[in-house]
Amino acid sequence: MSALARTTSRPRRRTEAAAGxxxxxxFDWHRPRTATGxxxxxxVLFAGLVGFGAIPLVWMLRASIxxxxxxxxxxxxxxxxxxxxxxxxxxxSVLDIGHYLANTVILVLGSWVVQLLVSATAGFALSVIRPWxxxxxxxxxxxTLFVPGxxxxxxLYLTVLDLPLLGFGIADTPWAVWxxxxxxxxxxxxxxQFFDEIPRELFEAAQVDGAGWxxxxxxxxxxxxxxILAVVSLLSIMTAWKEFLWPLIVxxxxxxxxxxxxxxxxxxxxxxxxxxxxxxxxxxxPILLFLVFQRSIVRGIGFTGLKG
Numbered sequence: 001m002s003a004l005a006r007t008t009s010r011p012r013r014r015t016e017a018a019a020g021x022x023x024x025x026x027f028d029w030h031r032p033r034t035a036t037g038x039x040x041x042x043x044v045l046f047a048g049l050v051g052f053g054a055i056p057l058v059w060m061l062r063a064s065i066x067x068x069x070x071x072x073x074x075x076x077x078x079x080x081x082x083x084x085x086x087x088x089x090x091x092x093s094v095l096d097i098g099h100y101l102a103n104t105v106i107l108v109l110g111s112w113v114v115q116l117l118v119s120a121t122a123g124f125a126l127s128v129i130r131p132w133x134x135x136x137x138x139x140x141x142x143x144t145l146f147v148p149g150x151x152x153x154x155x156l157y158l159t160v161l162d163l164p165l166l167g168f169g170i171a172d173t174p175w176a177v178w179x180x181x182x183x184x185x186x187x188x189x190x191x192x193q194f195f196d197e198i199p200r201e202l203f204e205a206a207q208v209d210g211a212g213w214x215x216x217x218x219x220x221x222x223x224x225x226x227x228i229l230a231v232v233s234l235l236s237i238m239t240a241w242k243e244f245l246w247p248l249i250v251x252x253x254x255x256x257x258x259x260x261x262x263x264x265x266x267x268x269x270x271x272x273x274x275x276x277x278x279x280x281x282x283x284x285x286p287i288l289l290f291l292v293f294q295r296s297i298v299r300g301i302g303f304t305g306l307k308g
Contacts, residue, residue: 057283064088064277071272084273091277095266097259101281104241104258110174111181111240112233118182119232120225123191124217128203138192141185153249156180160250176250181240187232194228195221230293241286 058078063071065087066080074081091097126134160176161169170176198221206216222229244260251257254265259282267275 060276060280060283064091064273064280066273068272087271087273088277088280091271091274092281095263095270095274095278097278097281099255100257100259100262103256103262104260104282107174107177107247107258108237108240110178112236114178114182115184115187115236116229116232119184119187119191120222120229121217122188123195124221126188127192127195128198128200128216128221129213141188144185145189153245157249171250172253172256174256177240177243177247180246181236184236184239187235191225191228191232194225198224234290234293237289238286241282 062078062080065083065085067082067084070077070081125131126138160171160180163169170179202220203216206220211219242260243258247258248261251261254262257265259278263275263278263282266278
């Protein structure tokens with residue numbers, strides 16, 4: 001067989017093998033009606049999911065550029081009459097969205113750094129170092145997944161007001177939002193699961209060469225962990241960006257509150273279109289973040305086994 005024939009036959013074999021692993025058999029895929037109907041169903045489902053997910057965003061855009069009377073009289077219409085694009089710029093200046101957006105970015109970045117640091121180091125300790133008490137710590141992390149966050153809210157707030165053994169509180173400071181973000185058992189277990197898949201022969205060879213745990217963590221584990229770090233980063237950023245209850249409790253100063261907390265407070269004395277414009281502006285950064293890093297995120301989810 002020539003090289004060209006071998007090259008063209010490989011994609012065909014891979015396609016047939018992939019088809020054999022699905023619901024339809026390779027024989028069914030060779031039937032034009034079955035293959036066409038299956039692909040058409042996929043296309044319809046994909047279009048339906050995209051349309052269903054885009055409806056809230058489209059309505060948000062419509063409401064943000066509408067007059068209040070038009071929004072009340074025709075709330076389900078997707079085309080405003082008339083379209084007032086100035087609402088977005090006016091909301092930015094009137095509601096001081098830039099200030100609260102900067103507060104949100106500061107809180108999100110701090111929460112991301114703390115959660116990434118805690119998840120990576122804790123996962124490394126449980127998966128690679130494996131101390132004798134690691135199984136008990138691992139069990140404690142699992143138990144916290146079954147406890148609703150509202151149950152520990154009062155205890156966490158009292159801790160923030162008066163840190164144990166330190167004698168001072170961190171309420172009304174960014175640390176009150178940053179430090180609790182690191183106590184996320186789910187991301188710690190995700191990182192541990194990923195580290196478990198790294199061959200231990202690499203660690204043993206590094207130890208034979210005289211490398212310590214920090215060198216192994218910094219030069220071997222972290223460079224191989226970009227996919228899972230991308231997943232943890234997305235989860236931490238998305239959670240911190242939309243967090244409402246905890247910043248509302250620990251940040252009593254209105255000037256230090258994030259956008260998610262400030263907008264409901266400002267909504268009591270402002271144009272509804274301006275409020276929705278603020279919601280639209282707050283929704284844009286997470287969407288752009290996901291679109292930019294979606295390839296790394298999907299790859300990381302595949303490594304962790306979340307795809308099922």
